[in-house]
Amino acid sequence: MTVTSYVVIGTLIAFALLGGLFLFRRSSLPEATSDNETKTNSLTYNETVSEEPIALHRVPNGKELLELSEDSLTEATLLTPTRPPVPLVPSSSVLSSPGVTPTPSTDLARANTSNKIIDSLRKGLHRSRAENGFIGRIITLIKSHAKIDDSILEPLEDVLLSSDVGIEGTRKLLASVRNSLGTADASSKQIWSALREASLKILDVPATTLEVKSKPMVILIIGVNGAGKTTTIGKLATKLQAEGRSVLLAAGDTFRAAAVQQLEAWGRRVGCEVIKGQEGADPASVVFDAVQHAITAKTDVVLVDTAGRLQTKIPLMDELRKISKTLGKAVEGAPHQTWLVVDATTGQNGLAQAREFSSTLPLSGVILTKLDGTAKGGIILSICDELAIPVRYVGIGERADDLHEFHSREFVEAFLGESHHQDAA
Helix, strand or coil: HHHHHHHHHHHHHHHHHHHHHHHHHCCCCHHHHHHHHHHHHHHHHHHHCCCCCEEEEEEECCCCCEEHHHHHHHHHHHHHHCCCCCCCCEEECCCCCCCCCCCCCHHHHHHHHHHHHHHHHHHCCCCHHCCHHHHHHHHHHHHHCCCCCHHHHHHHHHHHCCCCHHHHHHHHHHHHHHHHCCCCCCHHHHHHHHHHHHHHHCCCCCCCCCCCCCCCCEECCCCCCCCCHHHHHHHHHHHHCCCCEEEEEEEEECCHHHHHHHHHHHHHCCCCEEECCCCCEEEHHHHHHHHHHHHCCCEEEEEECCCCCCCCCHHHHHHHHHHHHHHHCCCCCCCCCEEEEEEEHHHHHHHHHHHHHCCCCCCCEEEEECCCCCCCCHHHHHHHHCCCCCEEEEEEECCCCHECCCCHHHHHHHHHCHHCCCCCC
């Protein structure tokens, strides 16, 4: 073989060795796709990193929020896999959903809303604040006393009793005022402060949380004819629909054609379905069908209207027990709420009604209507004090917006707050 042949063969062998070495080193390295798959599969709950940059994410220690890029978010998630935080949204509705927590921004919004509600309540309670009303009479009484001492207690007792506060409620308010008069330089501000403090204790009745855990939530509305049940149901439906909840109205008052027609009018106005039966039909049967329909339609809330006076031999209370029992057969746990509607203008008769209904069905709330139509207003203290039933709503006008969700502090501030008695200070 010639020298040239040996050179060619050597060159080919050299290229072969270099190619083999290159392939060997390449095969020893992990593939990029395998690495990405490893990262993706290591995420808890099968979560993957978004292609879009994420501005905020709760860090593993859960104590602060950091600005994270896509790469750093991937690293943090791989180190301590966590589910992204649940979005925080305001919950001011009487019907709330589980897992919702307020934030500082929603607290501020709540404060602004609270001030608006207080102003609205003050306007609605104008008769109680008038000169011959509950608050107006207290202002006149205080201004007539040059010196604030025990001599004010007896006439104050007369004002409280004549304003439907009730005997026990009056005793508690007087005890609070008496304690505030312990100093020699007692002032009118101390009296108002004592009245607010005692009223708040009476009105601050613990109430069950209204969480929509399953559909539908059934709310049974009861009360005597003329208290405003049907109108209140229409206003409640308006509020719930505005919050994005689907509502169905059950016409359980089958003994008054006018009641069904009124409920249908509200249904058309609000845009929700009304289930009714023939005039004189069995109310329990009608409400059972309504709940079954709501289950099929996956409706959020069913509001059940009922009769307040039956033109039959069956007593009203027996019929209400039957309706309540039937609702329990239609859906587990129903009725989930039973609310009594009381006309505030009826005074102590309203308290007697509350006693009667509460002895028949377990009441979870009271809705006090027509507070704008009475100069007394003390009935709300009387019911809460004697029966320990929480007030859910108060009505101070004809519009749907005039039905206010009840918060004891807002009501006490509107009823007995500084703006009422600044002239008497």
